[in-house]
């Protein structure tokens with residue numbers, strides 16, 4: 001383990017921002033702290049960084065208890081959502097900053113900075129000033145600066161939060177590739193489940209100052225520990241009391257068509273009737289909004305364009321519905 005947090009508690013007045021949190025972060029992993037606003041993600045990250053002191057509990061980095069060490073002595077790189085670059089310094093000087101204050105030899109600084117600017121795709125931007133960069137380029141410069149001093153741990157607090165959706169998506173793919181190249185143990189705070197699923201190899205889901213589940217993206221998506229994790233990691237539909245993923249719902253014009261393709265997995269709730277409320281085309285997929293004919297509950301199914309075309313659904317049509325997969329979620 002590179003990082004171990006044990007029984008961390010942090011209160012603000014009566015409010016428990018961290019409530020007995022324990023988390024191990026393996027060496028070389030890219031772990032996302034995922035949770036809704038106010039769940040304690042940043043508080044946990046700041047405790048690992050040493051920017052906030054815990055009320056109780058310990059933080060260990062590489063076997064050393066760093067709970068009482070200042071951030072400067074923890075060997076970490078840190079990137080925030082709004083990165084404060086030195087405005088009067090060029091990109092090159094910004095990235096070199098940490099190495100210069102550590103008084104590294106000039107030739108080493110030059111080599112290292114060249115290498116990093118190459119890695120983050122800013123080789124052609126060396127003499128620009130931060131104001132002459134796009135938001136995405138500025139965050140990549142921030143990452144290069146944090147990585148320049150070869151930290152043991154890289155901590156990222158919503159590093160792409162202020163950028164638009166397309167740039168965010170490009171940057172998180174880029175971050176994943178960067179991580180595959182440099183393997184520095186990385187902890188990323190995000191409230192965006194898509195970002196966590198896309199970029200992380202491990203996800204810790206936080207809720208109200210506690211960890212609900214830790215696991216790989218597949219573990220969490222396919223085997224959620226509880227309803228909170230299941231609904232936070234993707235959209236859900238409630239069918240006869242069970243939470244299911246909208247793309248695990250099969251529709252048919254007749255009851256046997258809804259059953260067609262049923263595999264050997266146990267199908268606990270059978271086929272039931274529903275009415276089509278709306279059909280929404282979302283590019284590759286089609287969302288079918290439905291009402292359960294017996295209970296009046298609304299839910300939606302996500303099907304392929306091919307299936308939608310074959311079914312030729314219109315508003316008001318009756319269809320037969322079946323869940324193809326019902327995850328075993330505790331408490332549902």
Ligand SMILES: Nc1ncnc2c1ncn2[C@@H]1O[C@H](COP(=O)(O)OP(=O)(O)OP(=O)(O)O)[C@@H](O)[C@H]1O
Nearest residue numbers: 012016017035036037038039040041042043044191
């Ligand atoms: N300095 C502080 N004083 C009082 N309350 C605080 C302080 N810092 C954080 N909190 C509270 O602690 C809780 C956890 O905050 P934290 O920033 O860790 O949440 P978060 O999960 O990172 O949320 P977000 O995604 O909104 O940043 C919040 O309810 C917040 O209001």
